[in-house]
Amino acid sequence: MSQAQSASLAQRLGRGMSIGEFVERFALVGAWIAVIVVFSVLKPDTFFTSSNFAAILGSQAVLVVLTCALLIPLTAGDYDLSITGVLTLSQMMIGILNTEHGISVYLCIVLALLMGALVGLINGAFVVIFGIDSFIVTLGTGTFLGGVVLWISNSETFAGISSQLTGPVVVERFLGVPLAFYYGLALVIVLWYFLEYTSLGRQLLFVGRSRSVARLSGLRVGRLRWGALVASGVIAAGAGVLYAGITGAADPVSGAGFLLPAFAAAFLGATSIVPGRFNPWGSFIAVYFLVTGITGLTLFGIQSWVQDMFYGGALVLAVTFSQIARRREEHETSVPET
Amino acid sequence: MTVAHHPVVALRHISKTFGGSRALDDVDLTIRRGEVHGLLGENGSGKSTLIKILSGFHAPDGGGELEINGRPVPLPLHPGQFRSLGMSFVHQDLGLVPSLSVVENLLVGDLTSKRSWRLSWGRERRRARETFESFGLQLDPRAKVSDLRPTDRALLAIVRAVEEIRANTAADGSEYGLLVLDEPTVFLPASDRDELFSIIREIAATRASILFVSHDLDEVLEITDRITVLRDGQVRGTVATAEASDEALVEMIIGRRLQALSIDREQAEAGKAISITGLTGRYVRDVSLTIHEGEVVGLTGLLGSGFEEIPYYVFGARPAAAGRLELNGKTYDLHGMTPPRALKAGVGLIPADRQRDGIVGSLSLGDNVTLRVLDKYQSRIGLNRSRMRSDAGKLLERFDVRPPDPRLKYQSLSGGNQQKAMLAKWLQTKPSLLLLHEPTQGVDVGARQQIFQLTRKAAADGTAVVCVSTDYEQLAAICDRVVVFGRGRVARELTGDQITKERIAEQCYRVAESLTDSHLDAGREAE
Numbered sequence: 001m002s003q004a005q006s007a008s009l010a011q012r013l014g015r016g017m018s019i020g021e022f023v024e025r026f027a028l029v030g031a032w033i034a035v036i037v038v039f040s041v042l043k044p045d046t047f048f049t050s051s052n053f054a055a056i057l058g059s060q061a062v063l064v065v066l067t068c069a070l071l072i073p074l075t076a077g078d079y080d081l082s083i084t085g086v087l088t089l090s091q092m093m094i095g096i097l098n099t100e101h102g103i104s105v106y107l108c109i110v111l112a113l114l115m116g117a118l119v120g121l122i123n124g125a126f127v128v129i130f131g132i133d134s135f136i137v138t139l140g141t142g143t144f145l146g147g148v149v150l151w152i153s154n155s156e157t158f159a160g161i162s163s164q165l166t167g168p169v170v171v172e173r174f175l176g177v178p179l180a181f182y183y184g185l186a187l188v189i190v191l192w193y194f195l196e197y198t199s200l201g202r203q204l205l206f207v208g209r210s211r212s213v214a215r216l217s218g219l220r221v222g223r224l225r226w227g228a229l230v231a232s233g234v235i236a237a238g239a240g241v242l243y244a245g246i247t248g249a250a251d252p253v254s255g256a257g258f259l260l261p262a263f264a265a266a267f268l269g270a271t272s273i274v275p276g277r278f279n280p281w282g283s284f285i286a287v288y289f290l291v292t293g294i295t296g297l298t299l300f301g302i303q304s305w306v307q308d309m310f311y312g313g314a315l316v317l318a319v320t321f322s323q324i325a326r327r328r329e330e331h332e333t334s335v336p337e338t
Numbered sequence: 339m340t341v342a343h344h345p346v347v348a349l350r351h352i353s354k355t356f357g358g359s360r361a362l363d364d365v366d367l368t369i370r371r372g373e374v375h376g377l378l379g380e381n382g383s384g385k386s387t388l389i390k391i392l393s394g395f396h397a398p399d400g401g402g403e404l405e406i407n408g409r410p411v412p413l414p415l416h417p418g419q420f421r422s423l424g425m426s427f428v429h430q431d432l433g434l435v436p437s438l439s440v441v442e443n444l445l446v447g448d449l450t451s452k453r454s455w456r457l458s459w460g461r462e463r464r465r466a467r468e469t470f471e472s473f474g475l476q477l478d479p480r481a482k483v484s485d486l487r488p489t490d491r492a493l494l495a496i497v498r499a500v501e502e503i504r505a506n507t508a509a510d511g512s513e514y515g516l517l518v519l520d521e522p523t524v525f526l527p528a529s530d531r532d533e534l535f536s537i538i539r540e541i542a543a544t545r546a547s548i549l550f551v552s553h554d555l556d557e558v559l560e561i562t563d564r565i566t567v568l569r570d571g572q573v574r575g576t577v578a579t580a581e582a583s584d585e586a587l588v589e590m591i592i593g594r595r596l597q598a599l600s601i602d603r604e605q606a607e608a609g610k611a612i613s614i615t616g617l618t619g620r621y622v623r624d625v626s627l628t629i630h631e632g633e634v635v636g637l638t639g640l641l642g643s644g645f646e647e648i649p650y651y652v653f654g655a656r657p658a659a660a661g662r663l664e665l666n667g668k669t670y671d672l673h674g675m676t677p678p679r680a681l682k683a684g685v686g687l688i689p690a691d692r693q694r695d696g697i698v699g700s701l702s703l704g705d706n707v708t709l710r711v712l713d714k715y716q717s718r719i720g721l722n723r724s725r726m727r728s729d730a731g732k733l734l735e736r737f738d739v740r741p742p743d744p745r746l747k748y749q750s751l752s753g754g755n756q757q758k759a760m761l762a763k764w765l766q767t768k769p770s771l772l773l774l775h776e777p778t779q780g781v782d783v784g785a786r787q788q789i790f791q792l793t794r795k796a797a798a799d800g801t802a803v804v805c806v807s808t809d810y811e812q813l814a815a816i817c818d819r820v821v822v823f824g825r826g827r828v829a830r831e832l833t834g835d836q837i838t839k840e841r842i843a844e845q846c847y848r849v850a851e852s853l854t855d856s857h858l859d860a861g862r863e864a865e
Contacts, residue, residue: 196721203709205701205705206709209698210694212694216677217677217709218680
């Protein structure tokens with residue numbers, strides 16, 4: 001990290017963060033650690049094992065990447081519900097093109113990412129040019145893409161994706177953890193840097209907070225929103241590539257299940273690290289907090305339905321907490337006149 | 339004495355103190371049965387406080403009395419109590435839901451207060467049509483309110499208010515209601531006012547007395563029977579309209595007699611000229627202005643006369659139908675103006691609605707003021723946040739924002755400091771033309787003086803400043819020239835020692851008054 005940035009961090013900490021502020025920022029981290037400790041004590045031989053941790057970390061890379069995709073339009077004040085549609089189509093494109101037509105995995109990846117960009121362009125066109133609510137547009141395009149997947153796959157699963165993809169994603173490991181995890185981590189770092197340390201990231205934040213202020217400050221609001229949707233399309237397609245690599249196959253339905261967890265992680269993440277703001281580190285921790293809890297509970301023999309209850313409950317609670325944090329941010333006590 | 343001779347509403351000894359300042363001071367107001375009573379006064383004279391006491395929004399200081407149809411009513415009124423007392427209010431915004439139909443808007447009071455399990459829309463529409471007919475109106479109950487002409491919307495709001503009064507007063511006519519119209523004509527085309535006025539007269543004759551609140555002298559003279567003038571919270575007199583001269587009224591409103599005015603067009607032509615020519619939009623018609631570098635020019639007029647739209651057209655925030663801006667040797671078409679283009683041309687805008695258009699309160703002061711200049715801090719390793727912060731700190735200190743800490747949330751500052759920070763945000767880029775809209779609204783007295791100084795200093799540094807405001811005192815304090823608008827056009831220009839608070843106020847009223855409807859309506863109808 002640069003000198004300037006570490007200096008600014010020191011300054012920020014030196015400001016004497018209040019205890020309440022500290023608790024708010026790191027409560028989620030604390031909760032995650034608490035969950036780990038509790039399950040480790042209760043199930044030392046199954047939960048507290050390196051293979052279990054490696055499984056937890058490796059299994060959620062797709063969700064981390066998908067949440068990162070979602071964070072960009074959310075920061076700019078738009079929803080993108082088509083991310084799982086893009087993910088599934090991207091995965092299916094790789095499945096079909098690679099296993100059926102023998103096309104090189106690398107070309108497949110390029111095509112999948114281009115597809116993601118195209119979906120983002122289409123979403124953006126409806127949102128920006130025609131002024132339609134992004135929620136409606138992306139709900140529609142996402143569902144449409146789901147239909148496309150069923151059509152091109154004939155509702156079948158395509159297994160046997162080339163080891164050129166599965167190798168560097170899930171087979172190869174670093175410190176015992178599949179490389180997929182590190183791809184997700186790298187994306188979190190890049191996105192954090194983009195949102196915090198580039199002028200484009202700052203501009204997106206202003207666009208999301210007040211379209212009117214952004215416009216009257218000379219920002220090209222339409223273009224920024226459009227760009228955010230294209231970025232989420234490309235990254236969601238990347239999540240699809242990762243998913244294809246992790247499973248080594250492409251199935252037409254399971255991808256849709258990522259939508260709610262991605263939203264839960266994005267909103268839960270906004271209660272942490274930088275409370276009141278969508279932020280990649282908070283979401284990263286949220287993803288792993290949720291999956292750690294779920295893994296622990298399943299080790300107790302609780303069925304997989306607990307997963308849905310966990311994500312659903314977490315989404316509502318997370319939004320409630322982030323609303324409270326946002327309100328506090330907005331109604332902070334006034335500084336008296338000096 | 340019969341009931342009919344009691345005044346509909348009699349207020350006596352009404353005072354209201356906010357903090358230390360007196361908004362109303364021993365005000366008496368009597369509204370007779372069947373009259374249209376005008377309430378005149380400048381912004382801040384206490385008109386709206388008085389109305390809010392009647393609506394139960396404010397509680398008056400002790401010692402005030404209220405009688406309605408001769409019956410004493412204890413003060414303060416509860417919010418909503420005015421309904422059962424036979425009063426109803428139509429405010430400038432009309433209180434209609436534009437996306438719903440006429441009949442739904444008419445019924446909104448019933449729908450929220452009564453529970454009905456079988457609404458018959460056919461019957462309600464028939465009833466609505468009958469009601470409109472009794473007023474001589476032809477409104478389609480099925481029409482969506484947003485599709486109505488502005489005048490029809492106003493008429494609908496008035497009909498709804500009168501119906502509410504009728505439902506709450508005795509059917510035998512022993513009691514009379516009061517309809518309060520608060521600036522009802524501000525957004526209406528002048529040609530339609532006759533329609534409105536004839537209905538007002540009919541209502542006054544048959545159903546309810548009317549309190550007509552306005553600052554448009556001309557209208558008040560035309561429609562009212564008697565006029566009460568408020569200034570600085572005190573009643574300056576109640577006169578019969580037929581006997582009132584407009585000179586006397588202007589004097590009552592602004593508190594000073596003015597000598598006849600000679601308008602001289604001599605002016606100090608300082609720096610290079612920036613010119614706006616042929617600017618036409620929804621509310622303005624063919625406006626041309628010249629502003630010189632180093633000059634502060636005020637734009638004013640009565641509310642609704644179009645002047646307040648000028649900065650938004652010039653900045654491209656709202657589309658103009660036509661117009662040209664000449665600046666630094668280049669010509670820009672205002673029809674295709676956008677904020678990024680305006681910024682590139684060196685135009686800055688500080689909008690009046692600070693919370694909505696000016697700042698993001700939940701983000702930090704530093705983030706807000708550096709938004710415009712982010713590119714300056716972009717380096718190979720990303721934004722240089724510590725330099726941003728230290729520059730922002732220095733900038734805030736230079737503009738005396740207190741405290742000058744860029745890490746604070748913007749909204750934690752007082753209004754005055756927020757506004758100073760806005761000036762800092764815009765002036766750091768040294769714009770050629772700075773447009774200010776009500777720059778000291780919601781700002782304390784000390785900060786107001788500082789904003790005046792900062793504005794003058796910006797002008798001295800070579801920025802041409804346009805200050806759009808209805809605050810005549812502010813205009814008198816900072817402007818080299820003041821341009822007065824009437825019905826969407828430039829009507830007068832004041833320079834030199836003509837620029838006093840009283841003179842500007844007087845000109846605003848006179849302009850509104852002297853405009854005969856015939857040739858100057860064009861601006862309003864250009865929509």
